[in-house]
Amino acid sequence: MTSSQPKRRITIRDLQKMKTRGQRITMLTAYDFPTAQLLDEAGVDVLLVGDSLGMVVQGHSTTIPVTLNHMIYHGEMVTRGSQRAFVLVDLPFPHGQLGVQDTLRAAAKLMKKTGCHGVKLEGGAAQADTIAALVDAGIPVMAHVGLRPQSVHALGGYVVQRNAERVLHDATTAQQAGAFSVLMECVPDAIAAEVTRQLTVPTIGIGAGPHCDGQVLVTNDLLGWNSGYLPKFVRQYAQLRQMAVEAVTQFKNDLQNGDFPGQAETFQE
Ligand code: KIV
Numbered sequence: 001m002t003s004s005q006p007k008r009r010i011t012i013r014d015l016q017k018m019k020t021r022g023q024r025i026t027m028l029t030a031y032d033f034p035t036a037q038l039l040d041e042a043g044v045d046v047l048l049v050g051d052s053l054g055m056v057v058q059g060h061s062t063t064i065p066v067t068l069n070h071m072i073y074h075g076e077m078v079t080r081g082s083q084r085a086f087v088l089v090d091l092p093f094p095h096g097q098l099g100v101q102d103t104l105r106a107a108a109k110l111m112k113k114t115g116c117h118g119v120k121l122e123g124g125a126a127q128a129d130t131i132a133a134l135v136d137a138g139i140p141v142m143a144h145v146g147l148r149p150q151s152v153h154a155l156g157g158y159v160v161q162r163n164a165e166r167v168l169h170d171a172t173t174a175q176q177a178g179a180f181s182v183l184m185e186c187v188p189d190a191i192a193a194e195v196t197r198q199l200t201v202p203t204i205g206i207g208a209g210p211h212c213d214g215q216v217l218v219t220n221d222l223l224g225w226n227s228g229y230l231p232k233f234v235r236q237y238a239q240l241r242q243m244a245v246e247a248v249t250q251f252k253n254d255l256q257n258g259d260f261p262g263q264a265e266t267f268q269e
Contacts (some may be wrong), residue, residue, distance in 0.1 A: 007084040010045050012118070012140050012180040015086065018045070018213070019202040025214025027088075027204055028222065031057050031074045034217060036081025044085055047205075048120065048216060049075040051090040051150070055082075056220045063149050066092040068106055075114030081146065088142055089116040093150040096121045100133045107139050120183065122148040124170020128177040135178030143174030147186035160207070165192045171195045171203070183216065184208040207233035230241075 012096055018025050027046035030036045031053045054066035054103055075089040095106035107119045119138030127135055127143065134141050146161040161167060168191070171182045181202045184192050189209025196203045196211050205212030217234060220226045224239040254260035 009117070010084060010086040012086070015045065015181060015202050015214075017203070019196050019200075025202055025204060027214055027216035028219045029053075029056075029077045029216070030081070031218060033077040033081035035079040036085075036087075038209070038235045040082040040084050044217075047078055047082055047085045047087050049078050049087065049089040049114070049116070050120075050218065051092045052218050054092075056218060056226055062152055064093050064152075066090075067094055068095055068109065072113045075110060075116050079115040086118065087114075087116045088118045088120050089114055091122075096123060096127065096130070096150070100130050103130045104137060105137075107134050107141075107268065108137065110141060118142060118180070120144055123174075124167075124182075128173050131174055131177035131179050141172070141174075141179045142181045142183055142204070143177075143179040143233040144183045144185065145170040145174065146184040146188075149185070158186070158189065160186045162188055164194070167191050168195055168198065171199060175199050175201050182211065207231060210246050221259060 002090060010108040015025055015090055025046065026044045027048055028039055029050040029052055030047040032037055036047055047147040049071060051071065053070065054060045059225040063141050071089055071092050079087050089110045091103065091106055095140060096103055110116060110119055119134070120142045122144045124143055124145040139195065147155065147158060154157060165186055167184065171184070174182050179201065181204060182199060183204045183206065184195060186207040189211060192203065192205055192208035193211035195215060202213035203217050204214040206216045221230055221234040222237050224236045225241050227241060230236065232262050251260065
């Protein structure tokens with residue numbers, strides 16, 4: 001195979017095999033073309049065009065203002081930027097909550113306009129009919145249980161979800177309805193471990209401890225690209241924001257000192 005040939009895309013069958021083999025699944029958020037390219041190059045298995053973009057890109061305090069058109073705009077760039085990863089796009093509020101027909105229409109639009117390979121939907125047991133309808137229509141669905149950020153106000157904040165029965169019921173019902181994977185957010189590790197043991201489909205954790213079949217983080221958090229609050233479950237692997245501030249400050253200094261542009265950056269006759 002030459003390097004110019006496209007790489008084979010990861011599919012939901014590959015993700016299922018990874019669970020069976022005990023191979024951990026890596027998933028990270030991506031909102032644009034260059035980030036998708038670099039995550040793909042680093043071998044990330046699943047790129048999530050998360051509605052977290054409302055917070056880390058748009059600067060809102062919740063994901064609620066994000067629209068279907070925003071998801072289409074970002075999703076299309078991410079799909080174009082990646083060759084290998086499975087690309088998943090979030091159904092934004094309230095499209096997962098308006099009933100089966102609305103969600104089906106919104107999910108089909110996401111698939112058609114972005115070229116993504118599946119959608120993520122917040123909710124478990126309450127979404128069983130919707131998940132089943134999407135899967136029937138050929139749309140792979142990852143269910144998002146535990147802390148559901150679109151329900152932040154109903155949950156009373158971004159708080160750890162400790163109701164084991166509820167999380168287990170949501171996860172198993174989503175699997176029965178046809179979800180190819182279940183994401184658990186902010187759930188104590190023992191609950192996430194039990195869900196992972198009981199489910200045959202892969203589980204992905206964020207703030208759910210080490211026993212899930214895979215892990216997801218917001219890329220901006222992992223790379224230290226944004227300022228502000230970082231949840232307990234984040235491990236920061238770089239401080240890109242600090243590096244960028246230093247680089248821009250250096251540029252400004254060079255400009256003030258007359259060092260930029262120099263001969264090398266100037267066209268001569
Ligand atoms: O929107 C998002 O990025 C997410 C992750 C935090 C899992 O749902």
